[in-house]
Amino acid sequence: MTEMSPRWNLTGKTALITGASKGIGLATASSLLALGADVIMVARGKEELQRQAAELQKTHSERKVISLAADVSSREGLSKIEDGTASFEKIDILVNNAGTNIRKKTSEFTSEDIKFLLDTNLLSAFELSRILHGKMKASKSASLVFVSSIAGIGSVLTGSVYAMTKAALNQLTRSLAHEWAKDGIRVNAVAPGFIRTPLTGALMARPEVNNLLDSRTFLKRVGEAEEVADAIAFLALPAASYMTGQVLVVDGGMTCLTAQGLLDI
Numbered sequence: 001m002t003e004m005s006p007r008w009n010l011t012g013k014t015a016l017i018t019g020a021s022k023g024i025g026l027a028t029a030s031s032l033l034a035l036g037a038d039v040i041m042v043a044r045g046k047e048e049l050q051r052q053a054a055e056l057q058k059t060h061s062e063r064k065v066i067s068l069a070a071d072v073s074s075r076e077g078l079s080k081i082e083d084g085t086a087s088f089e090k091i092d093i094l095v096n097n098a099g100t101n102i103r104k105k106t107s108e109f110t111s112e113d114i115k116f117l118l119d120t121n122l123l124s125a126f127e128l129s130r131i132l133h134g135k136m137k138a139s140k141s142a143s144l145v146f147v148s149s150i151a152g153i154g155s156v157l158t159g160s161v162y163a164m165t166k167a168a169l170n171q172l173t174r175s176l177a178h179e180w181a182k183d184g185i186r187v188n189a190v191a192p193g194f195i196r197t198p199l200t201g202a203l204m205a206r207p208e209v210n211n212l213l214d215s216r217t218f219l220k221r222v223g224e225a226e227e228v229a230d231a232i233a234f235l236a237l238p239a240a241s242y243m244t245g246q247v248l249v250v251d252g253g254m255t256c257l258t259a260q261g262l263l264d265i
Protein backbone atom coordinates (compact mmCIF):
# COMPACT_ATOMS: atom_id res chain seq x y z
CA MET A 1 0.00 0.00 0.00
CA THR A 2 1.39 3.44 -0.86
CA GLU A 3 1.61 5.82 2.07
CA MET A 4 -0.16 9.20 1.85
CA SER A 5 2.36 12.07 1.80
CA PRO A 6 2.01 14.18 4.97
CA ARG A 7 1.80 17.21 2.64
CA TRP A 8 -1.53 15.89 1.35
CA ASN A 9 -2.92 14.85 4.71
CA LEU A 10 -4.79 16.64 7.53
CA THR A 11 -4.64 13.94 10.20
CA GLY A 12 -4.46 15.50 13.67
CA LYS A 13 -5.86 18.84 12.46
CA THR A 14 -9.08 20.45 13.66
CA ALA A 15 -11.14 22.55 11.25
CA LEU A 16 -14.03 24.90 11.98
CA ILE A 17 -16.35 25.59 9.05
CA THR A 18 -19.16 28.13 9.13
CA GLY A 19 -22.26 27.59 7.00
CA ALA A 20 -21.53 23.87 7.10
CA SER A 21 -25.04 22.41 6.89
CA LYS A 22 -25.55 23.01 3.15
CA GLY A 23 -23.86 23.76 -0.15
CA ILE A 24 -20.18 24.67 -0.23
CA GLY A 25 -19.72 24.50 3.56
CA LEU A 26 -21.16 20.99 3.81
CA ALA A 27 -19.00 19.81 0.89
CA THR A 28 -15.96 21.40 2.59
CA ALA A 29 -16.64 19.48 5.81
CA SER A 30 -16.75 16.30 3.76
CA SER A 31 -13.50 17.08 1.87
CA LEU A 32 -11.59 17.96 5.04
CA LEU A 33 -12.82 14.80 6.82
CA ALA A 34 -11.70 12.69 3.85
CA LEU A 35 -8.20 14.18 4.23
CA GLY A 36 -8.10 13.21 7.91
CA ALA A 37 -9.22 16.35 9.78
CA ASP A 38 -11.71 16.51 12.65
CA VAL A 39 -14.43 19.10 11.97
CA ILE A 40 -16.58 21.55 13.90
CA MET A 41 -19.61 22.42 11.78
CA VAL A 42 -21.44 25.72 12.38
CA ALA A 43 -24.84 26.87 11.03
CA ARG A 44 -28.01 28.41 12.47
CA GLY A 45 -30.56 25.65 11.85
CA LYS A 46 -29.79 23.08 14.56
CA GLU A 47 -31.86 20.19 13.20
CA GLU A 48 -30.40 20.23 9.67
CA LEU A 49 -26.90 20.77 11.04
CA GLN A 50 -27.16 17.80 13.40
CA ARG A 51 -28.62 15.63 10.63
CA GLN A 52 -25.76 16.44 8.25
CA ALA A 53 -23.14 16.02 11.00
CA ALA A 54 -24.58 12.58 11.87
CA GLU A 55 -24.44 11.55 8.19
CA LEU A 56 -20.79 12.60 7.92
CA GLN A 57 -19.95 10.87 11.21
CA LYS A 58 -21.34 7.63 9.78
CA THR A 59 -19.02 7.74 6.77
CA HIS A 60 -16.00 8.98 8.78
CA SER A 61 -16.40 7.00 12.00
CA GLU A 62 -12.73 7.39 12.99
CA ARG A 63 -12.97 11.23 12.94
CA LYS A 64 -14.61 13.69 15.32
CA VAL A 65 -17.59 15.54 13.84
CA ILE A 66 -18.97 18.25 16.12
CA SER A 67 -21.98 20.44 15.40
CA LEU A 68 -22.31 23.89 16.90
CA ALA A 69 -25.54 25.77 16.14
CA ALA A 70 -24.84 29.51 16.05
CA ASP A 71 -25.64 32.62 14.04
CA VAL A 72 -22.28 34.12 13.01
CA SER A 73 -23.89 37.47 12.24
CA SER A 74 -24.76 38.10 15.90
CA ARG A 75 -22.68 38.85 18.98
CA GLU A 76 -24.46 36.00 20.85
CA GLY A 77 -23.68 33.54 18.04
CA LEU A 78 -20.00 34.49 18.04
CA SER A 79 -19.88 34.10 21.84
CA LYS A 80 -21.44 30.66 21.46
CA ILE A 81 -18.64 29.65 19.08
CA GLU A 82 -16.03 31.10 21.43
CA ASP A 83 -17.47 29.08 24.34
CA GLY A 84 -17.92 25.97 22.19
CA THR A 85 -14.26 25.97 21.15
CA ALA A 86 -12.83 26.98 24.56
CA SER A 87 -11.70 23.42 25.35
CA PHE A 88 -9.71 23.12 22.10
CA GLU A 89 -6.03 23.91 22.52
CA LYS A 90 -5.76 24.89 18.86
CA ILE A 91 -7.74 25.38 15.69
CA ASP A 92 -5.69 24.52 12.59
CA ILE A 93 -8.17 25.43 9.87
CA LEU A 94 -10.88 28.09 9.86
CA VAL A 95 -13.17 28.30 6.83
CA ASN A 96 -15.29 31.46 6.95
CA ASN A 97 -17.91 30.30 4.48
CA ALA A 98 -21.32 31.44 5.86
CA GLY A 99 -22.83 33.98 3.52
CA THR A 100 -25.94 34.91 1.64
CA ASN A 101 -27.34 37.39 -0.84
CA ILE A 102 -30.25 39.74 -1.41
CA ARG A 103 -30.55 40.49 -5.12
CA LYS A 104 -31.96 43.98 -5.60
CA LYS A 105 -31.22 47.12 -7.52
CA THR A 106 -28.89 49.39 -5.51
CA SER A 107 -31.53 52.08 -5.02
CA GLU A 108 -33.95 49.51 -3.56
CA PHE A 109 -31.81 48.26 -0.66
CA THR A 110 -33.12 49.20 2.79
CA SER A 111 -30.66 50.00 5.56
CA GLU A 112 -31.75 46.72 7.22
CA ASP A 113 -30.80 44.77 4.06
CA ILE A 114 -27.39 46.44 3.98
CA LYS A 115 -26.69 45.79 7.67
CA PHE A 116 -27.84 42.18 7.34
CA LEU A 117 -25.48 41.50 4.41
CA LEU A 118 -22.52 43.30 5.98
CA ASP A 119 -23.04 41.40 9.26
CA THR A 120 -23.56 38.00 7.63
CA ASN A 121 -20.95 38.06 4.86
CA LEU A 122 -18.21 40.33 6.15
CA LEU A 123 -18.23 41.25 9.84
CA SER A 124 -18.98 37.65 10.89
CA ALA A 125 -15.80 36.47 9.13
CA PHE A 126 -13.73 39.37 10.47
CA GLU A 127 -14.91 38.88 14.06
CA LEU A 128 -14.62 35.09 14.06
CA SER A 129 -11.07 35.32 12.70
CA ARG A 130 -10.21 37.70 15.56
CA ILE A 131 -11.88 35.44 18.14
CA LEU A 132 -10.00 32.35 16.93
CA HIS A 133 -6.68 34.11 16.24
CA GLY A 134 -5.11 32.82 19.48
CA LYS A 135 -6.17 29.23 18.78
CA MET A 136 -4.88 29.43 15.19
CA LYS A 137 -1.61 30.86 16.47
CA ALA A 138 -1.39 27.90 18.89
CA SER A 139 -1.55 25.60 15.85
CA LYS A 140 1.79 27.03 14.64
CA SER A 141 0.76 26.23 11.05
CA ALA A 142 -2.84 27.29 10.60
CA SER A 143 -4.79 27.98 7.43
CA LEU A 144 -7.57 30.56 7.34
CA VAL A 145 -9.77 30.53 4.25
CA PHE A 146 -12.45 33.09 3.37
CA VAL A 147 -15.15 32.13 0.90
CA SER A 148 -15.42 35.16 -1.32
CA SER A 149 -16.91 35.32 -4.85
CA ILE A 150 -16.07 36.43 -8.37
CA ALA A 151 -18.63 39.17 -7.58
CA GLY A 152 -15.87 40.71 -5.44
CA ILE A 153 -13.46 40.82 -8.40
CA GLY A 154 -15.57 41.96 -11.35
CA SER A 155 -19.20 42.90 -11.86
CA VAL A 156 -21.74 40.11 -12.28
CA LEU A 157 -24.78 42.27 -11.42
CA THR A 158 -25.79 40.04 -8.55
CA GLY A 159 -26.28 42.92 -6.12
CA SER A 160 -23.85 45.70 -5.21
CA VAL A 161 -23.95 45.06 -1.45
CA TYR A 162 -23.00 41.40 -1.88
CA ALA A 163 -20.18 42.46 -4.24
CA MET A 164 -18.96 45.02 -1.72
CA THR A 165 -18.78 42.41 1.09
CA LYS A 166 -16.86 39.97 -1.10
CA ALA A 167 -14.39 42.60 -2.34
CA ALA A 168 -13.77 43.53 1.30
CA LEU A 169 -13.05 39.87 2.13
CA ASN A 170 -10.45 39.80 -0.66
CA GLN A 171 -8.66 42.78 0.89
CA LEU A 172 -9.01 41.33 4.39
CA THR A 173 -7.29 38.20 3.03
CA ARG A 174 -4.23 40.22 1.96
CA SER A 175 -4.13 42.32 5.16
CA LEU A 176 -4.36 39.35 7.53
CA ALA A 177 -1.93 37.28 5.45
CA HIS A 178 0.64 40.02 6.04
CA GLU A 179 -0.19 40.72 9.68
CA TRP A 180 -0.52 37.09 10.83
CA ALA A 181 2.30 35.44 8.84
CA LYS A 182 4.54 35.84 11.90
CA ASP A 183 1.97 33.82 13.88
CA GLY A 184 2.22 30.86 11.51
CA ILE A 185 -1.19 31.56 9.95
CA ARG A 186 -1.62 31.47 6.18
CA VAL A 187 -4.62 33.42 4.94
CA ASN A 188 -6.23 32.86 1.53
CA ALA A 189 -9.63 33.16 -0.12
CA VAL A 190 -11.53 31.14 -2.66
CA ALA A 191 -13.68 33.06 -5.15
CA PRO A 192 -16.29 30.76 -6.65
CA GLY A 193 -18.17 31.52 -9.85
CA PHE A 194 -21.73 30.16 -10.19
CA ILE A 195 -22.07 27.00 -8.11
CA ARG A 196 -25.14 24.77 -7.76
CA THR A 197 -26.22 25.02 -4.09
CA PRO A 198 -29.45 25.80 -2.19
CA LEU A 199 -28.43 29.50 -2.39
CA THR A 200 -28.49 29.52 -6.20
CA GLY A 201 -31.04 26.75 -6.85
CA ALA A 202 -33.93 29.04 -7.79
CA LEU A 203 -31.74 31.25 -10.00
CA MET A 204 -30.28 28.30 -11.88
CA ALA A 205 -33.69 26.67 -12.31
CA ARG A 206 -34.46 29.45 -14.82
CA PRO A 207 -33.39 28.03 -18.22
CA GLU A 208 -32.39 31.46 -19.61
CA VAL A 209 -30.05 32.01 -16.63
CA ASN A 210 -28.59 28.52 -16.88
CA ASN A 211 -27.97 28.90 -20.63
CA LEU A 212 -26.38 32.29 -20.13
CA LEU A 213 -24.06 30.96 -17.41
CA ASP A 214 -23.08 27.98 -19.58
CA SER A 215 -22.32 30.22 -22.55
CA ARG A 216 -20.17 32.56 -20.41
CA THR A 217 -18.05 29.75 -18.94
CA PHE A 218 -15.16 28.03 -20.73
CA LEU A 219 -16.21 24.68 -19.23
CA LYS A 220 -19.81 25.24 -20.44
CA ARG A 221 -21.48 24.41 -17.13
CA VAL A 222 -22.02 25.75 -13.62
CA GLY A 223 -19.84 24.38 -10.82
CA GLU A 224 -20.64 21.85 -8.11
CA ALA A 225 -20.09 22.48 -4.38
CA GLU A 226 -17.36 19.82 -4.08
CA GLU A 227 -15.34 21.56 -6.81
CA VAL A 228 -15.06 24.61 -4.55
CA ALA A 229 -14.65 22.48 -1.41
CA ASP A 230 -11.59 20.74 -2.86
CA ALA A 231 -9.94 24.10 -3.65
CA ILE A 232 -10.57 25.12 -0.02
CA ALA A 233 -9.13 21.80 1.16
CA PHE A 234 -6.02 22.37 -0.97
CA LEU A 235 -5.44 25.75 0.71
CA ALA A 236 -5.83 24.05 4.10
CA LEU A 237 -3.23 21.38 3.31
CA PRO A 238 0.49 21.56 4.07
CA ALA A 239 0.79 21.12 0.26
CA ALA A 240 -0.14 24.84 0.01
CA SER A 241 2.52 25.84 2.58
CA TYR A 242 3.95 28.67 0.41
CA MET A 243 0.57 30.16 -0.51
CA THR A 244 -0.74 33.12 1.43
CA GLY A 245 -2.61 36.33 0.61
CA GLN A 246 -4.17 34.80 -2.52
CA VAL A 247 -7.68 34.82 -3.92
CA LEU A 248 -8.08 31.54 -5.78
CA VAL A 249 -10.77 31.76 -8.47
CA VAL A 250 -12.88 28.62 -9.05
CA ASP A 251 -15.24 29.61 -11.87
CA GLY A 252 -14.81 27.33 -14.88
CA GLY A 253 -13.01 30.18 -16.66
CA MET A 254 -15.80 32.78 -16.41
CA THR A 255 -13.59 35.67 -15.27
CA CYS A 256 -11.09 35.01 -18.12
CA LEU A 257 -13.69 35.68 -20.77
CA THR A 258 -13.23 39.05 -22.44
CA ALA A 259 -14.67 38.45 -25.93
CA GLN A 260 -17.06 35.77 -26.99
CA GLY A 261 -18.00 34.29 -30.32
CA LEU A 262 -15.64 36.47 -32.37
CA LEU A 263 -13.59 33.54 -33.54
CA ASP A 264 -14.45 29.87 -33.66
CA ILE A 265 -11.18 27.95 -33.78
Ligand SMILES: NC(=O)c1ccc[n+]([C@@H]2O[C@H](COP(=O)([O-])OP(=O)(O)OC[C@H]3O[C@@H](n4cnc5c(N)ncnc54)[C@H](OP(=O)(O)O)[C@@H]3O)[C@@H](O)[C@H]2O)c1
Nearest residue numbers: 019021022023024043044045071072099149195197198199
Ligand atom coordinates in the same frame (compact mmCIF):
# COMPACT_ATOMS: atom_id res chain seq x y z
N1 LIG B 1 -23.35 29.19 -4.69
C1 LIG B 1 -22.66 30.05 -5.41
O1 LIG B 1 -22.84 30.17 -6.64
C2 LIG B 1 -21.64 30.94 -4.75
C3 LIG B 1 -20.81 31.70 -5.59
C4 LIG B 1 -19.86 32.52 -5.01
C5 LIG B 1 -19.72 32.57 -3.64
N2 LIG B 1 -20.53 31.82 -2.84
C6 LIG B 1 -20.35 31.94 -1.39
O2 LIG B 1 -20.18 30.65 -0.83
C7 LIG B 1 -20.67 30.65 0.50
C8 LIG B 1 -21.62 29.47 0.69
O3 LIG B 1 -22.66 29.61 -0.26
P1 LIG B 1 -23.66 28.42 -0.62
O4 LIG B 1 -24.06 28.65 -2.02
O5 LIG B 1 -23.08 27.13 -0.21
O6 LIG B 1 -24.88 28.84 0.34
P2 LIG B 1 -26.10 27.97 0.93
O7 LIG B 1 -26.33 26.79 0.10
O8 LIG B 1 -27.21 28.94 1.13
O9 LIG B 1 -25.55 27.51 2.36
C9 LIG B 1 -25.28 28.50 3.31
C10 LIG B 1 -24.87 27.88 4.61
O10 LIG B 1 -24.57 28.93 5.54
C11 LIG B 1 -25.40 28.82 6.70
N3 LIG B 1 -25.63 30.19 7.18
C12 LIG B 1 -26.25 31.21 6.54
N4 LIG B 1 -26.27 32.30 7.32
C13 LIG B 1 -25.65 31.97 8.48
C14 LIG B 1 -25.38 32.66 9.67
N5 LIG B 1 -25.76 33.93 9.84
N6 LIG B 1 -24.73 32.01 10.67
C15 LIG B 1 -24.34 30.72 10.51
N7 LIG B 1 -24.57 30.02 9.39
C16 LIG B 1 -25.23 30.63 8.38
C17 LIG B 1 -26.64 28.06 6.21
O11 LIG B 1 -27.31 27.34 7.23
P3 LIG B 1 -28.46 28.04 8.13
O12 LIG B 1 -29.38 28.75 7.19
O13 LIG B 1 -29.10 26.92 8.89
O14 LIG B 1 -27.73 28.98 9.04
C18 LIG B 1 -25.97 27.06 5.26
O15 LIG B 1 -25.38 26.01 6.00
C19 LIG B 1 -21.31 32.02 0.73
O16 LIG B 1 -20.41 32.86 1.39
C20 LIG B 1 -21.55 32.52 -0.69
O17 LIG B 1 -21.57 33.92 -0.77
C21 LIG B 1 -21.49 31.00 -3.37
